[in-house]
Amino acid sequence: MYHVVVGIDDEEEHAQRCIEEVVNLPGDASEKRVTLVHCFVDNPSGASATQVHSVREAGEALDAAGIEYDVDESSGDPADAIVSAADGADADLIVIGGRKRSPAGKALFGSVTQSVILGAARPVMVTGVDD
Template identity: 45%
Template sequence: MYRLLIPIDDDEDRALRQARFVTDQPYDLSEAEAVLTHVMHGREKDAPKSMQHPGRVASVKRAREYLEDHGVEVTTVEASAPPEDGIIELVDEVDADHVVMGGRKRSPAGKAVFGSVTQTVILKSDVPVTVTG
């Protein structure tokens, strides 16, 4: 089983790009497992405990539906805050083979530098990290 950790923020289009990256790879999708994660913040953190699950976030739902429609096994877990530390912890916890981060649009000069969460995950991860566009 090839396990991909996919940290998803609130942007549905970015989440869909991350999911498409997974399904566009040359491996057998029935042998892939996507572990979706999301760090609860803001209003999400203020919701009743029973509603604080990453699977309830619209962007996570969209990625999950897309992946399942393409035959990928999907699980959802919550990452702890701060996001970069929570993601790095999950790499080991879920025994991830690959991390698929969602990149944000940046100015031409800003493209030389990743966002702080993405940059930290790239630098600290022991597994390959892909940043989708």
């Protein structure tokens, strides 16, 4: 079984792109398992991750593809939460969404993306957004 940890922020486009890439990974759906990680930086209403629209959309797309998944939610630093979830699950791959950047900004990743890449002890796939 190939285990993928996917960092899901509040952006639906990022979640969709990440799930598309997971679905397109080699192998059958039955050979893949996904952990969706959503980290609340601020959660005054006490919502759960499954109430976040981007997380629900990602779960629905995985259901439609026949891929088993679970949801991991936490609070604090998103990069730490993603890397910690991947380490705890001994994941094979981390998938995170990149942000649209200006030509000069493309030389650098966003702070969460960069922190995950530098802090992970496993492969990290960064998905893009359409221009």
